[in-house]
Amino acid sequence: MSEQPQRKVVIGWRLNWICYIGMMLLFAVWNLFLPGGSIKLWVLQVVPLLLVLPGLIKGHSRSLLWLCFILLVYICAAVVDVMMPGRGWQHGALLVLSLTLFLSAMMTSRWQTAQ
Template identity: 40%
Template sequence: MDSLRKKARITRVTSIASYIGLMVLFTLWFMVFHPLGTGKLWVIWAVHVLPLAGFIPSILSGNPRSHAWLCFVLLLYFIEAILAVTTSVETRTFGLFYTALVTTLFTSAMLYARWGSQFARLSHEAEQASN
């Protein structure tokens, strides 16, 4: 059970770090480095950030089910990341970072959903057995 706790903790920390990294990447890209300038890109930034921002309370609370739902949403971001890598030279570097962050977040959130729920179930069973 200690091994499961360590796995859940590592994947949760990785999820939070890559989640924050993805938000920072969007902010830097759309507010500073975008090849079209920084005019009205705040709307596109909001379209990228707001769906992810809806997961902030559940990510911080460590709910495994919310991590699983985040994985479904991340599939759309993954498609866009691959398109950013393959579409133009201007977005290639952004797309590589984007793909790496989305893949890391997806994998760690998926593993946390699995290991976190297993740990919660085993903890609950152990607590019930001790009572």
């Protein structure tokens, strides 16, 4: 195995974890500390992401693919919210994090299965 694909996989997994944890922290801050948030909404936002957590911890590429399917919902919702006037910074941050996580998860899965 050459070093270049292995390096891509390592960098991809790091970026995946950074964005995944960033989304979890964003949802926590958004719903638990800012006005207008609720614990019910926080649970609704976090539970789909937690479904793939065991596979992500084990490093399965199939979990990355399922994460991509789940992230499509977050991306669609974030795009709609970003385009609405008067929305907060949270929607833009969610869009950036979810798009980055989607692309890095997709590419990491591809690089990992190619090895």
